[in-house]
Amino acid sequence: MTPDPETIALLRRFEPVIRSTRGDRFYPMDVEPYVKNCSLWVQRRGQEAVRVVPDGKLSLERLAQQPLDEPGAVHFLKLSDVEEMETDPDAGRLQVFRRHARDRKESREAFKAGRGRLARVGYLSRFVDALYSIALLARGRVPGESAAAATEAYERMMAEHENYRYHGRVLRQNGWIVLQYWLFYPFNNWRSGFFGANDHEADWEKVFVYLSESESGEVRPEWVAYAAHNYTGDNLRRRWDDPEVDKVGEHPVIYVGAGSHASYFAAGEYLTELTIPLPRPLERATRSIRSIWKTRLGQYVRNGDRSGYFSIPFVDYARGDGLTVGEGGDRAWDEPRLLDHPIPDWVSGYRGLWGLYARDPFEGEDAPAGPMYNRDKSVARAWYDPVGWAGLDKVPSPTEELRTILERREDIDSRCSDLRAEIEEKSRELKKLGVGIAAMRDRSHLDAPREEGTARAAGLSAEIDRLRARLATDETVSRSLEEYAGRLRAGERDPARAHIVRAHTPASEDELRVSRVAEFWAAVSVSLMIISFVVIALFEQRHLISMLVFSIAFFAFIEAGFRGRLVNLVVSANIGLAVVAALVLVYEFFWPLVVAAVLVVGIYILWDNLRELRR
Amino acid sequence: MEPDKASYRTVKVIGALLILEVIGLVFIGAFEFWQVRWGGLAFEDQPHDTVEVAVYALFLPSGVLTLMSAMSFLFMRRKGWHLAAIAQGLSLAVSLWLYSWFQPNYVYPIMAYCVIMILYLNSREVRVAFLPRQDREASYDA
Numbered sequence: 001m002t003p004d005p006e007t008i009a010l011l012r013r014f015e016p017v018i019r020s021t022r023g024d025r026f027y028p029m030d031v032e033p034y035v036k037n038c039s040l041w042v043q044r045r046g047q048e049a050v051r052v053v054p055d056g057k058l059s060l061e062r063l064a065q066q067p068l069d070e071p072g073a074v075h076f077l078k079l080s081d082v083e084e085m086e087t088d089p090d091a092g093r094l095q096v097f098r099r100h101a102r103d104r105k106e107s108r109e110a111f112k113a114g115r116g117r118l119a120r121v122g123y124l125s126r127f128v129d130a131l132y133s134i135a136l137l138a139r140g141r142v143p144g145e146s147a148a149a150a151t152e153a154y155e156r157m158m159a160e161h162e163n164y165r166y167h168g169r170v171l172r173q174n175g176w177i178v179l180q181y182w183l184f185y186p187f188n189n190w191r192s193g194f195f196g197a198n199d200h201e202a203d204w205e206k207v208f209v210y211l212s213e214s215e216s217g218e219v220r221p222e223w224v225a226y227a228a229h230n231y232t233g234d235n236l237r238r239r240w241d242d243p244e245v246d247k248v249g250e251h252p253v254i255y256v257g258a259g260s261h262a263s264y265f266a267a268g269e270y271l272t273e274l275t276i277p278l279p280r281p282l283e284r285a286t287r288s289i290r291s292i293w294k295t296r297l298g299q300y301v302r303n304g305d306r307s308g309y310f311s312i313p314f315v316d317y318a319r320g321d322g323l324t325v326g327e328g329g330d331r332a333w334d335e336p337r338l339l340d341h342p343i344p345d346w347v348s349g350y351r352g353l354w355g356l357y358a359r360d361p362f363e364g365e366d367a368p369a370g371p372m373y374n375r376d377k378s379v380a381r382a383w384y385d386p387v388g389w390a391g392l393d394k395v396p397s398p399t400e401e402l403r404t405i406l407e408r409r410e411d412i413d414s415r416c417s418d419l420r421a422e423i424e425e426k427s428r429e430l431k432k433l434g435v436g437i438a439a440m441r442d443r444s445h446l447d448a449p450r451e452e453g454t455a456r457a458a459g460l461s462a463e464i465d466r467l468r469a470r471l472a473t474d475e476t477v478s479r480s481l482e483e484y485a486g487r488l489r490a491g492e493r494d495p496a497r498a499h500i501v502r503a504h505t506p507a508s509e510d511e512l513r514v515s516r517v518a519e520f521w522a523a524v525s526v527s528l529m530i531i532s533f534v535v536i537a538l539f540e541q542r543h544l545i546s547m548l549v550f551s552i553a554f555f556a557f558i559e560a561g562f563r564g565r566l567v568n569l570v571v572s573a574n575i576g577l578a579v580v581a582a583l584v585l586v587y588e589f590f591w592p593l594v595v596a597a598v599l600v601v602g603i604y605i606l607w608d609n610l611r612e613l614r615r
Numbered sequence: 616m617e618p619d620k621a622s623y624r625t626v627k628v629i630g631a632l633l634i635l636e637v638i639g640l641v642f643i644g645a646f647e648f649w650q651v652r653w654g655g656l657a658f659e660d661q662p663h664d665t666v667e668v669a670v671y672a673l674f675l676p677s678g679v680l681t682l683m684s685a686m687s688f689l690f691m692r693r694k695g696w697h698l699a700a701i702a703q704g705l706s707l708a709v710s711l712w713l714y715s716w717f718q719p720n721y722v723y724p725i726m727a728y729c730v731i732m733i734l735y736l737n738s739r740e741v742r743v744a745f746l747p748r749q750d751r752e753a754s755y756d757a
Contacts, residue, residue: 299734299738299739567697567700570701574700574733574736575733577704580711581707581729585723585727585730589723
């Protein structure tokens with residue numbers, strides 16, 4: 001099938017520029033050579049994984065012929081099969097081991113981790129981070145040598161035919177023309193290469209550009225959206241004229257996270273926190289205590305203080321100092337592979353994973369599904385509703401904007417007319433009820449209908465009140481719409497960032513300026529604390545409690561000093577001591593306190609009554 | 616940053632409460648001291664009550680800090696809040712430690728007073744009066 005030249009031209013006109021981070025090893029590539037180097041496997045429930053197609057025999061056509069799968073079965077590709085690399089498995093392992101060592105050395109030379117991953121968060125987060133790392137040993141994960149094997153395979157593929165390619169799709173939705181750029185990376189080595197959360201084979205990332213079309217058929221870029229960790233909807237997209245959107249001509253620039261390949265609008269180091277919520281009952285209890293503390297006791301709670309959450313810190317390094325692909329970069333894009341007109345069979349027909357299925361319960365180490373599907377084989381929203389995926393479904397395109405506002409105003413004005421008529425009718429009815437009630441006053445034989453009439457009048461009055469309130473609101477909204485339309489006619493636009501609730505911002509200079517001592521302390525503190533607890537438990541059993549309290553206070557003091565939070569430490573320690581002291585006092589003086597409380601209540605009532613008498 | 620005029624009353628109240636605390640500590644100390652007959656007793660023979668009175672000296676640092684913070688409040692310095700908070704924490708820590716060892720009677724009123732002072736020092740009204748301006752503005756949004 002011949003690719004549509006207009007579609008290709010449109011995609012190429014706005015194709016992104018990829019700025020990677022120095023030390024990254026994988027770049028967007030064509031899926032075909034990747035698939036050719038993979039084997040296809042199926043994992044059925046309760047059984048060992050079975051290889052369906054060996055590597056070298058797989059092609060995009062064959063991938064599309066995925067057989068019907070039974071419930072719970074997972075098809076997946078496998079790129080880095082160490083044992084398949086050589087006829088002698090041991091020689092293969094040795095080769096990969098050497099490669100692994102070389103990669104680590106090269107990576108160390110090319111990439112220096114930024115300071116402060118652990119120094120930016122507190123003890124609990126560091127402790128949870130340590131538990132997370134330990135849990136990796138028990139969870140399903142991508143084997144350690146896979147990154148090296150994937151690098152080997154990737155270099156082989158690039159040596160055969162070097163390519164930098166995206167997979168493109170153009171579709172129209174809700175008045176927008178959506179250009180979808182699907183970027184395929186053969187491996188995500190965020191964990192093994194850049195101290196991140198996970199590794200997995202295959203990585204599908206996406207960049208969407210939203211165009212408006214004028215009546216003359218001219219297209220103009222309006223919005224751009226990149227997929228990023230922990231962000232959804234409105235927060236994913238930026239307006240084309242937003243200063244944060246870096247551009248080379250008409251090409252948006254993407255700063256790619258090292259290893260993770262997440263996309264960012266600005267170069268920098270992004271702290272991503274994997275938040276683990278408390279169990280629901282505990283969270284409810286925490287919220288209640290905070291509410292009592294703040295409202296009943298009038299205590300100070302700092303803005304943005306979170307409680308009841310553990311978070312594991314990871315840094316996404318999107319420095320933009322590595323290889324640049326695209327307009328004006330180190331490498332140019334090859335002709336894109338189209339994903340539409342019609343949808344290729346390998347996109348719609350293959351519902352499995354694009355790399356190793358590690359059986360990770362958190363799914364972080366499992367490979368992703370293709371552009372069209374989620375891991376659970378449901379169709380992905382980014383595929384069937386790219387406009388809604390970026391929260392753009394509520395935003396009309398510029399050509400439709402004024403018309404939509406006027407239509408909305410007409411709807412509201414028409415509702416206002418209906419409301420006015422209804423209010424008038426109900427007001428007349430209410431007046432009739434009112435005169436009826438007045439006529440029945442001091443007529444004891446008409447008490448029952450008068451009471452019934454009074455109740456009906458009260459109900460009707462409340463209803464009219466609701467209608468009037470709604471009318472007043474609608475009239476105000478109508479006036480706002482009129483003003484809004486006027487501003488649009490005058491060429492005024494909304495602020496470019498008004499839709500963003502939570503923007504991903506790189507770490508500030510201050511955050512990056514963490515001293516080496518603080519960094520060292522952050523790295524060793526959790527282990528030191530655990531070791532000191534063990535030593536105290538073994539050698540200081542006589543003063544166990546006081547020594548534990550002393551050591552906790554010592555660690556907390558140093559920690560607070562490094563993080564500049566000594567005031568918070570003093571407040572927290574004081575509150576803790578006050579709670580313990582209050583409990584001691586209640587324990588020691590329970591009955592005297594009860595008597596005192598009753599006395600206070602009695603005196604208060606006496607004072608209140610006497611005050612009334614004096615008036 | 617100095618507290619503004621609206622919070623001047625709050626500052627004066629805290630200063631007065633802290634001076635009251637120092638007076639209370641001195642009064643309790645003097646009262647306990649006069650209860651013991653000091654002459655002719657070797658240290659190792661001290662009765663339990665005498666040891667309780669002797670360890671009262673542990674309140675000396677927190678008493679001095681409380682006095683300093685009270686003075687600081689008179690001069691309307693923001694650091695006074697920090698000193699006062701540390702002094703209250705120290706007094707409470709000493710009280711709890713003494714309670715765990717000797718349970719002397721004098722720790723209970725000190726504990727009660729410190730609990731009230733800690734709650735008052737951490738109350739929104741007081742904290743806002745001593746916050747840097749940008750934090751103060753943010754706290755109103757809460």
